[in-house]
Amino acid sequence: MGKTLIQKIIEKNSGKRDVKTGEIVFVKPSIVLSHDNSADISKTFEKMGPKKVFDPSKIFIALDHEVPPPDSKKALNHSIIREFVKKYGIVNFFDCGEGICHQVLPEKGLVEPSTVVFGSDSHTTTHGAFGAAGIPVGRTETASLWALGETWLKVPESFKIIINGEAPKNVFPKDVILYIIGKIGADGATYISVEFTGDYVNRMSIGGRMTFCNLSAEMGAKNAIIPVDDVTRSFLRGRFNKEYEPLYADKDAEYAKVIEIDVSKLTPQVSKPHKVDNVSPASEARGTKIDLFFLGTCTNGRTEDLEIAAKILKGKKIKAGTRLLVYPASKEVLLECLDKGIIKTLVEAGGEINTPACGPCLGAYGGVLAPNEKALSTANRNFKGRMGCSENTEVYLASPATVAFSALHGEITEYQGD
Amino acid sequence: MEKIKGKIHIVKENDVNTDLIYAGKYTYEILTPEEMGKKTLEDFEKDYYKKLNVNDFIVSGTNFGCGSSREQAVTCFKGLKSGGIIAKSFSRLYFRNAVNKALLVIEQREFVDYIFSKENGENLDIEVDAENGVILCDGKSFKFAPLSGQAKEIFDAGGLAEYTKRKLAAM
Numbered sequence: 001m002g003k004t005l006i007q008k009i010i011e012k013n014s015g016k017r018d019v020k021t022g023e024i025v026f027v028k029p030s031i032v033l034s035h036d037n038s039a040d041i042s043k044t045f046e047k048m049g050p051k052k053v054f055d056p057s058k059i060f061i062a063l064d065h066e067v068p069p070p071d072s073k074k075a076l077n078h079s080i081i082r083e084f085v086k087k088y089g090i091v092n093f094f095d096c097g098e099g100i101c102h103q104v105l106p107e108k109g110l111v112e113p114s115t116v117v118f119g120s121d122s123h124t125t126t127h128g129a130f131g132a133a134g135i136p137v138g139r140t141e142t143a144s145l146w147a148l149g150e151t152w153l154k155v156p157e158s159f160k161i162i163i164n165g166e167a168p169k170n171v172f173p174k175d176v177i178l179y180i181i182g183k184i185g186a187d188g189a190t191y192i193s194v195e196f197t198g199d200y201v202n203r204m205s206i207g208g209r210m211t212f213c214n215l216s217a218e219m220g221a222k223n224a225i226i227p228v229d230d231v232t233r234s235f236l237r238g239r240f241n242k243e244y245e246p247l248y249a250d251k252d253a254e255y256a257k258v259i260e261i262d263v264s265k266l267t268p269q270v271s272k273p274h275k276v277d278n279v280s281p282a283s284e285a286r287g288t289k290i291d292l293f294f295l296g297t298c299t300n301g302r303t304e305d306l307e308i309a310a311k312i313l314k315g316k317k318i319k320a321g322t323r324l325l326v327y328p329a330s331k332e333v334l335l336e337c338l339d340k341g342i343i344k345t346l347v348e349a350g351g352e353i354n355t356p357a358c359g360p361c362l363g364a365y366g367g368v369l370a371p372n373e374k375a376l377s378t379a380n381r382n383f384k385g386r387m388g389c390s391e392n393t394e395v396y397l398a399s400p401a402t403v404a405f406s407a408l409h410g411e412i413t414e415y416q417g418d
Numbered sequence: 419m420e421k422i423k424g425k426i427h428i429v430k431e432n433d434v435n436t437d438l439i440y441a442g443k444y445t446y447e448i449l450t451p452e453e454m455g456k457k458t459l460e461d462f463e464k465d466y467y468k469k470l471n472v473n474d475f476i477v478s479g480t481n482f483g484c485g486s487s488r489e490q491a492v493t494c495f496k497g498l499k500s501g502g503i504i505a506k507s508f509s510r511l512y513f514r515n516a517v518n519k520a521l522l523v524i525e526q527r528e529f530v531d532y533i534f535s536k537e538n539g540e541n542l543d544i545e546v547d548a549e550n551g552v553i554l555c556d557g558k559s560f561k562f563a564p565l566s567g568q569a570k571e572i573f574d575a576g577g578l579a580e581y582t583k584r585k586l587a588a589m
Binding site: 024036037039040043044047048049050065066073074077119120121122124136137138139140141143144147148152186187190191220222275362363364368381383384385386388390 | 433435437438441442443445446447448461480481484485486487488489492507509510511514515518519567568577578579581582583585586587
């Protein structure tokens with residue numbers, strides 16, 4: 001019997017041969033990711049009594065969840081982290097303004113294909129876009145990883161999702177993955193490693209692949225992976241400059257499920273309140289009045305996302321009485337968007353440009369909802385109260401194109417393509 | 419380990435997510451477990467924590483704890499000294515965080531179905547034997563698989579912080 005990609009990655013990073021599904025193994029990560037939660041993690045870490053961190057070059061911290069800090073408590077949180085970074089000589093620390101952890105990590109060449117990335121953030125699955133296993137853990141486990149440099153994993157079963165066909169012009173990776181989540185359900189892939197393949201996936205940009213792997217967390221997946229190909233190699237060139245060994249699943253690997261999807265007739269999708277798997281064609285939500293439009297996050301805050309939004313909004317204005325918040329995913333994205341004139345277009349259309357960071361996605365600062373308001377967002381979660389207020393609020397999720405096009409109308413409107 | 423005796427409180431929903439259990443706006447405030455306890459399920463029902471006495475259990479549906487990696491959604495129940503959570507199923511990350519914080523989480527569909535089917539299951543007495551995997555409630559007995567292997571070692575140490583502390587001390 002052949003091996004799945006996750007089996008091969010776990011073997012490589014645990015030093016064990018022929019690992020079986022369900023087996024418990026200890027795995028060493030290539031990098032351990034965390035963000036503003038590092039202040040709390042550092043306290044747990046010190047209580048464990050270690051003399052040093054396992055490897056100061058393998059700890060990655062980016063400040064993004066409350067940037068710039070909205071009050072002195074959050075500012076203090078950041079200063080605790082800066083002290084920790086200094087004390088333990090953490091090499092890969094990215095302060096406020098550098099961007100969202102899941103965007104900065106690969107941009108800085110810190111995701112190595114075929115390795116395990118543990119992260120104290122549920123969207124650590126994103127790094128599967130580079131052929132790595134991005135596996136989310138909690139804060140205590142992150143503290144333990146900082147001390148010991150390893151943790152245990154159960155070798156998961158895998159799903160193979162094969163996506164073929166040419167998508168219509170108004171359908172983007174976000175629409176495709178929302179459609180898949182709607183089909184599989186919020187817990188349909190619990191404990192599962194998901195492998196994406198097929199000609200649609202092969203043609204997808206790195207950004208689209210990150211959107212796919214990021215949102216796989218919303219169907220319960222342990223991780224999601226897209227195997228290394230020329231698209232991956234071209235992104236890594238000039239960023240990740242060491243030798244790496246791409247791994248691929250065997251042809252006769254065993255999958256718990258094989259799911260085939262044809263995107264050629266798909267239409268734009270939305271995820272409706274208050275669950276991510278509550279997905280329908282955008283046309284079914286047509287006419288829903290929106291107060292706040294939000295472009296950004298680790299799901300869809302990249303240059304290609306802001307570029308399609310700018311293309312739709314160029315020379316036009318968002319509907320009077322609504323707001324358009326823009327949070328580029330990183331400094332690199334912001335600079336690129338400045339160069340391309342994207343920021344100018346978005347500002348002229350009525351957009352508010354913010355520091356590269358998470359923004360109101362998690363409801364802690366920077367444009368949260370008021371009672372009775374509705375948002376249409378490019379983010380990854382629409383739980384009740386998610387955007388900072390649970391009093392009769394609603395969050396809808398869609399692609400950047402649907403968000404931008406709807407902003408012109410002040411209500412959910414299906415983007416038809418150009 | 420002693421049997422845990424408390425009452426049950428029903429959250430009759432599937433996909434009870436971490437935002438609902440512990441709102442995002444509190445995640446970057448450093449609070450004690452007791453303070454976190456007072457935020458428990460706040461966006462599900464205001465002042466919900468007042469119902470939860472020491473050793474009480476939450477009974478809920480599938481995919482409990484889906485969403486964020488935020489550990490406070492586990493720690494808040496520890497702060498209230500809850501007995502634990504009994505659900506039809508848990509999200510992977512919630513289950514793992516619960517083991518790491520030594521919060522008892524039990525998957526028992528049959529029990530949850532039974533409680534959900536009752537007209538008035540709220541506040542029923544419950545007795546849980548975590549070591550042997552037995553729930554006694556409403557005159558009935560339900561078996562569940564107790565933790566084993568690595569997860570049990572971490573849970574029995576009182577959580578991963580203590581487990582790692584011992585491991586480091588032994589190095």
